[in-house]
Amino acid sequence: MKAFFLIFLLATTAVTPVHAGFWGDVWDTVTDAAVAVAKVVHDGYHFLSVHLDKFLGGTADTSMRIKGRLLCKGKPYTEGRVDIYEEDLFEDDDWGTVTTNENGYWHAETDDKLDFLWNENEPYIVVYHRCGVTGAGDCFNSFSKPVPQDAMHRTKAEADAAEVYDMGKMELSLMRPISQNVCK
Numbered sequence: 001m002k003a004f005f006l007i008f009l010l011a012t013t014a015v016t017p018v019h020a021g022f023w024g025d026v027w028d029t030v031t032d033a034a035v036a037v038a039k040v041v042h043d044g045y046h047f048l049s050v051h052l053d054k055f056l057g058g059t060a061d062t063s064m065r066i067k068g069r070l071l072c073k074g075k076p077y078t079e080g081r082v083d084i085y086e087e088d089l090f091e092d093d094d095w096g097t098v099t100t101n102e103n104g105y106w107h108a109e110t111d112d113k114l115d116f117l118w119n120e121n122e123p124y125i126v127v128y129h130r131c132g133v134t135g136a137g138d139c140f141n142s143f144s145k146p147v148p149q150d151a152m153h154r155t156k157a158e159a160d161a162a163e164v165y166d167m168g169k170m171e172l173s174l175m176r177p178i179s180q181n182v183c184k
Contacts, residue, residue: 062121063159064151067107068167069100072131076104077172080129084108084147087122095123107164111156123147131172139183143175 066084070077080100086093095110112121124146133139151165 063109063111063153063156064123064147065107065109065159065162065164066125066147066151066167067105067164068125069169070104070106070127070129070172071169072129072172074171076100076102077129077131078102078104080104080106080127080172082106082108083126083128084110085124085126086112087124109159111159121152123152125167126178127170127172127175129172137183141172141175141177143177145170 064084068082070080070082078100081097082099083097084095086095093112095112096108098106098108100106108125110123124144126142126144128140128142130140133141145167147167148165153159153162
């Protein structure tokens with residue numbers, strides 16, 4: 001889309017040379033060509049974004065049902081927070097947050113759109129916990145883990161019919177943190 005606006009801006013704001021004749025005609029032709037290219041780029045982008053679901057053979061939705069269990073030194077971890085994200089080029093999409101229950105289990109469901117054009121979603125979880133944290137106050141450790149593509153489904157109905165993908169038991173005291181003893 002940015003390319004469209006750049007080409008359109010160049011084509012419509014360019015100053016036609018004062019000289020008439022051959023170079024003026026060349027300039028007009030170049031300007032007309034730039035406008036035509038910009039229109040094709042814009043129309044193509046609009047067509048793909050509006051009709052993406054048809055290109056994918058039905059629906060552009062993607063659904064995921066995942067679960068897991070957090071343990072701290074072998075015992076259920078009840079204070080865990082699991083954030084679900086989808087990796088993007090600029091800023092990752094926040095797909096939600098869940099917390100662990102009294103037995104350390106967590107369960108998350110999400111329904112979203114596929115990434116721009118035909119890219120597969122690349123979800124991951126970030127787990128925040130205090131297992132092994134030495135700082136006082138509101139300090140925590142965190143680690144991330146990718147969600148396998150096997151957990152992804154093309155439709156909500158397909159995800160509902162499938163078994164919930166089990167991310168397994170995660171022993172927090174053994175996980176290598178991406179941030180350690182972070183305090184607010």
